[in-house]
Amino acid sequence: MSESKLSPLLGSRDIVLHLWPKHKDLLSFDPASVAALLYLQLALPGHFSVAYCANPDLSPSGQLPFLTQGLYHASGLSSIIAFVRRHPNARNLDAGLSPLETAQLTARIAHVDSCYGDLVNHMLYSLQENWIDVTRPALISMLPVPQRYYVPARIRESHKARLEAVELWDVPEVEEEEPEEQRRVVFGKRRKHRPDPEAHHFKKTFNREQVVERARALFDVYDRMLGDDRFFMGNEWPTTLDVLFAAHSHVLLDLQLPDPLVTSALTSYPRLVAHCRSVLSTAFPPNSPFPPTHQQGWLSSLRCLIPWPRTPTSHRSNHAALEGSPEAREIERRYKLWRWGFIAGSLLVSAAYVLYAVSIVLVKDGDVVARIGADDAPDDDDESEEEEDEVGGEGEPEAEADADAAAEE
Template structure:
């Protein structure tokens, strides 16, 4: 099994916390089940595009999602099915007409733009959701010291995009300040409360305008085209699942989807269950021998099978594993060795006090003798001059 899908780790009952990673996993599971493995990754820099997900097939790597779909759909198409077996179609859109394929491409781009903005708002813009859920979840996936600065960098990446769509820094459910003993609780200005309500209503209206399109497009059908999932179903489901599955402290958009658009929530769960009927149906984790990138790049933590089968399990943020201590010890030994071999040479000479006094006396005697000799020489010169 040479095909390896590298994705962000999973939580909240999902195979990953990223919509693109979920979509890639769903697509591969629906087209080439049992022919690929999953590698949990928290370093997008090793991807060809600098983003997750990406697929490796031996020494060949493919990213982003659109390229992964194209790569998988053209892989092993000429292979004949085994005797008495069924041939798995690698292309989910093989039955679509040219017109339907054009529609599918347009709707997928719209989902990644508009529904992606709504998801980014729920996960990264709403302060309480970021502070209490998304931020700690990301930190728990990362090794030391990346967990202390990478989550904030990821959030900063979404900021310009959400600012452009007017979905950044929208007031959420703020934590109320506790009044001091003996003081009355400060009443918030009515204008401020009205502004918060108005801005949250703007988000709801924007979300309704976007989700109405797909609710009408889906209608009472199970899937958008024909009777089987397509790329459009996979892309929309990956975004909707991340809106309804996580336990958001401020469930503004989650409540909107589950209450006002239950057909979209049901559709997303149907697509996910078609690919993964249970947690046991998840692809196997790639071994270290299969995962060539992880073999080349040192990491402090390696993924466990439990993290894929049970995404809800929390990691111990305060625990530093054996690998961390190993790297610290190696660094310390290297520093000491370098100092011993190449450090500055310092020589310390100890001189006893008696010896120093003796040296001083000898120097004084020699100095006195030289003075007497000089005086005798001057006197002899004077006598010679008188004789002349």
């Protein structure tokens, strides 16, 4: 797929999809970002651009992916899909489904997002070998300094609670400690409990088998649903379910993880692998151009450090911006006036503060100069005392001479 670069003069009303960056053969490192890209490419080709971003704080909800068009913000895959469906030039991927099939499709989308998403996150963040060799280095390469030193651990920690709840969190190198009453003290130090290697290996093997069984149960359901068809639901064009399922499969198949626990289970279902390739080839046919891409400059690192304010928009203003109506232009004009007014007010307050500080310094310097001048000026009392001392000093030798002459007579 060829990749075109977006002009710097991109209009504010163009649709921009903000995704996690690419990594090797992946369209994006995050399954939700891959799904959003595939959905827009299938439903709205040629009407959007891509901005790779590793700073979730730029999103209104603090999550990637998110979409912007003027003042409109759609954060999260479900909000992005809802936005695309309302677009006048968009193709409805789920058109032609009956109400029952639509309800089933919604339930299956939630099932894939939850169960398949947990398996992919288990591969990326829970398995220690994958985390050390692939996931953490990939995140570090995407993030600027200093975010690369603490954001990967924060992202992993954010997935830990969910994976622990579904019993998919396993870090083999963490050692279990004995209860407080069973600890022994050797030479004044508490000795850590070393688990039995055979028991630890058995536990690890048992946990891995559970993960594989869970993955096979998921793949069995969708393999039967797919059957001999190219896409789910028997359609000739991918549906939202196809896009979401293929996005997760794409991450597992094309990331080349050193511990292919779930990937090995997926490759044993050739129809699901072919389904993933079919969705990707439909969205990006051979020799087709990639959506225009924003070029990231040095300002992107600075933008990660500064907490830029997010733009809150109401439901009414979102639709107005989407349609490009005069009301939307008036809202944008008022927003610009408020923004420049805030900047001008901030500058005036800063200038007033600087002038006030300078005036205080000058007044204090004037007092100091006056005090120094007063200390340097001669005092009249001191001068009179010095004169008396000089007169008294001159008369004492004459008095002593008269006294010596009288004594001699």
